[in-house]
Amino acid sequence: MIKSYIKKIISVLLIPGMLVISGFQEKGSIYTCRNGQASFQSDAPLEVIKASSKNLTGAINISDRSFSFLVPTKTFEGFNSSLQKTHFNEDYMETDTYPNSTFKGKIIEEIDLSVPGTYKVRAKGKMYIHGVENDRIVRCDLTVSEKKIDVTAAFTVFLADHNISIPSILNQKIAEEIKVEISFSLTSADN
Amino acid sequence: MVHRKTEIMRKYLLFIILIFLCSITVFSQDLDQIVGSLTDNSSPDYANAAFKGTTIVNGQSTEIPGHMDLQFNISHRFGAINQGIYTLFGIDQGTTRLGFEYGLKDIVGLSIGRSTYEKTYDGAIKVKVLRQQTGVKNIPVTVSLYQAVFIKTLKWEEPDRENLFSSRLSYATQILISRKFNRNLSLQLAPSYVHKNLVPTPEDQNNIFAIGAGGRYKLTKRFSINGEYYWLLPGKTADDFANSLGLGFDIEAAGHVFQIMATNSQLMFARGYITETEGKWSEGDIYFGFNIYRVFHTGKRNKKGN
Incomplete structure (x- = not known):
């Protein structure tokens, strides 16, 4: 009887203890990034359009390899004219209605991101652009060093996948397939 | 156990x-x-493009061309529709204004133009002094100041007497205050002041005040309905002339904005539509017309093969 009481007491003490410990572990296992870069290029027969944003933010948890990234769509700069940027925000991306583009999910490969090295991984998750969510797998290059993870990735986004419609008069000037490049550095949230 | x-x-x-x-x-x-x-909230979130055009119907909007964008304007108003089938409801006649507008740093718009009416040249500067934004600062409206000068270049009626160049000049000053309430609805107020150096009789006003109000509602991404009214403050001008009312719509297509309207003002420069509107809606003195804006970007542009 006494033994079982002791066990109960231990379990009562242990559980909050574990919670605290796991809380600590989680804090150390989260890496974040504030000013990541996202750029895109539309390569149409008659015109090339480029724009980029330095406002990509994101976080990754190296203990379960989950991640979440966000770019405020309005922050893209570049374009060939200021009117083109206005059309990007007003007519195509509708940034008043859909302010953010996001990618959330998990790294498929079961790698330990606390070990320095370079890794080629696949990030699987939901890509949310222009109010439409798609399941995507994106290949990424990771360089892990002390308390820092550098990430680069290149992928394409089909306008049709995200319900972005281009007037037929412009289909020689805006590509249906947009090349996207992402690069950012994540640092440990402890710092 | x-x-x-x-x-x-x-x-x-x-x-x-x-x-x-x-x-x-x-x-x-x-x-x-x-x-x-x-997420960085320190950069302001501007409410851009309250209006598609630099005008709402006849009158100026708070908008200016984008940085280094050169805009070519062709505006036309046909004759009054109450002339009937003989002039095909006014199509036979009309007045035209051709103009250029140029944007600097998304803050300053410069424009020049010439209207067929009294061979009037106009030059204007529009400065965005406040931009509607949220974020660090919360500014609910966009405010643009508009200053225009008009030069009448008709030959002097009496060349023999002493004619002063200043007699050809008149001016319009407007404070344009707009708010984009949501992606579809934008409204604008425009307290306006017109000064004429020379008026036909001593009774006519040299200084005329008016208040304009206008707005647009977007029905689709590239189509909006627009309306605009200029109310003349009581005075001789208000007795002799009508208040300007214009109704129309915007169609936007690949670097063009087409504005098609019905209005009782035949003149397309500020002094004209604010203080010299002769048509009366009630009598069918309505003019059909259009503004076409074509935007050319003057900076470098990525073209294939470059």
């Missing part, structure tokens, strides 16, 4: 699993929260 032990173990395991699950859900929420908290 053994039985009891496994039962406790089982409960214990259940607890652990439960906590583990809890921590996972808390955790994935955390990640999104963390990302949200990292």
Whole structure:
């Protein structure tokens, strides 16, 4: 009887203890990034359009390899004219209605991101652009060093996948397939 | 005793699993929260493009061409529709204004133009002094100041007498205040002042005040309906002339804005539509017309093969 009481007491003490410990572990296992870069290029027969944003933010948890990234769509700069940027925000991306583009999910490969090295991984998750969510797998290059993870990735986004419609008069000037490049550095949230 | 032990173990395991699950859900929420908290809110979030054109119907909007964008304007008003079938409801006649507008740093718009009416040249500067924005600063409206000068270049009626160049000049000053309420609805107020150096008789006003109000409602991404009214403050001008009312729509297509309207003003420069509107809607003195804006970007542009 006494033994079982002791066990109960231990379990009562242990559980909050574990919670605290796991809380600590989680804090150390989260890496974040504030000013990541996202750029895109539309390569149409008659015109090339480029724009980029330095406002990509994101976080990754190296203990379960989950991640979440966000770019405020309005922050893209570049374009060939200021009117083109206005059309990007007003007519195509509708940034008043859909302010953010996001990618959330998990790294498929079961790698330990606390070990320095370079890794080629696949990030699987939901890509949310222009109010439409798609399941995507994106290949990424990771360089892990002390308390820092550098990430680069290149992928394409089909306008049709995200319900972005281009007037037929412009289909020689805006590509249906947009090349996207992402690069950012994540640092440990402890710092 | 053994039985009891496994039962406790089982409960214990259940607890652990439960906590583990809890921590996972808390955790994935955390990640999104963390990302949200990292987002930089220090840069202002501008409410851009309250209007598609630099005019709403006849009158100026708060908008200016984008940085280094050169806009070519062709405006035309046909004759009054109450002339009937003989002039095909006014199509035979009309007045035209051709103009250029240029944007600097998304703040300053410069424009020049010439109207067929009294061979009037106009030059104007429009400065965006406030931009509607949220974020660090909360500014609910966009304010643009518009200053225009008009030069009448008709030959002097009496060349023999002493004619002063200043007699050809008149001016319009407007404070344009607009608010984009949402992606579709934008409204504007425009307190306006017109000064004429020379008026036909001593009774006519040299200084005329009016208040304009206008707005647009977008029905689709590239189509909006627009309306605009200029109310003349009581005075001789208000007695002799009508208040300007214009109704129309915008169609936007690949670097063009087409504005098609019906209005009782035949003149397309500020002094004209604010203080010299002769048509009366009630009598069918309505003019059909259009403004076509074509934007050319003067900076470098990425073309294929460059």
